[in-house]
Amino acid sequence: MSCSKYMPAPVCLIENYENGKLHVKKEAKDILDAINEPVVVVSVVGLYRTGKSYLMNRLAGQQSGFALGSTIESKTKGIWMWCVPHPNKKGHTLVLLDTEGLGDVAKGDSKNDSWIFCLAVLLSSTLVYNSRGTIDNTAVEKLHYVAELAENIKIKSAEDEEEGEDSDFVMFFPSFTWVVRDFTLDLEIDGKKVTDDDYLEFALNLKKGLGRKINDYNLPRECIKRYFPSRKCFVFPFPVTSQEDMTRLEILQDQDLAQQFLEVTKHFCDHLFVNSAVKRLKGGHIVTGQLLGRLVEIYVDKINSGEVPCLDNAVVVLANQENQAAVQEALKVYQRGMEEVKNMLPISIEYLTCEHQKFSRLATSEFMKRSFKDEKTEYLKKLEVS
Ligand SMILES: Nc1nc2c(ncn2[C@@H]2O[C@H](COP(=O)(O)OP(=O)(O)OP(=O)(O)O)[C@@H](O)[C@H]2O)c(=O)[nH]1
């Protein structure tokens, strides 16, 4: 059983220093290293002080966990992680990533914000974008980080770049869920009742015409649609009525919260539990906790060295590490088997050949279980030679 089942509270996964450098925390990496199960990764991003951490605690099914702040000062720093058993998918771990609030002017570091947003996109299978009030133009414009993704993430490695457009990259991007908090309006468009999803799509409609203003209006909308073809929206009412209660949500019981807030929260959580996919790498390989930890390191190293993280390169680096380990494990299987044969000596050549073939086959299948993207069967050959 993985230790994820016993993670009592979130830990910091990625810390950010004043000098702009990012750092992967060892404690979090060790936790991921011990998880051999596939992971479903849900991350939340959005402006600071909008109830992100509170929502993540609800997803973890806990009253408290990710630290909330009750002042206007931003609370969460860097990226925090909580691994819990997946409530619906047996044998899967749900990894919740809570991120630092974007757009805090006191912090005044927009580059840091871009990287936080970018890492959330790279690491998760579902990205929750949290905002407050309504989906008006300001809310959409605040999501300008999406428009910057093209500069901050590369899909293909330099060698493959000539091979045309990144048309299929979105397959490896997370699905997108827009959460609107403290929504007080009626869900109506032109006097007709609409769903949360209709509301989002309406807000993302493009304006016809030319000119800078229209262009500025359309650009973030076009980017959201392009990068996140799978979209969902949930509008939440106020959780409580009194301002005083708002700052002590963490200690309030469900019966103290607005009924409709509880209903939407449940609907939201159920939706994510059922629909959030297992995280996969470009190429389709399933990501386990272990692989996720390595992925975090690869991306953070890239960002720290001033380069742009690249999906393809990350897969190559990961595949090399994994295949190397797979060869070692397979060799062990073969050697262990042949040790036993050695103890039976003297034996006939026929029997020896037969045993050698048996353990070679076993070793190969052991290798195949773990290896990936060994397209040129480079590592399989390595195994045969040894
Ligand atoms: N009005 C309102 N307040 C909320 C809601 N959810 C949580 N809060 C309160 O808002 C404050 C901030 O909540 P957090 O969950 O810490 O917000 P955050 O977005 O994680 O904040 P940062 O980490 O600073 O970006 C706390 O006092 C919460 O009790 C909500 O749906 N509506």
Ligand SMILES: [Mg+2]
């Ligand atoms: Mg927070």
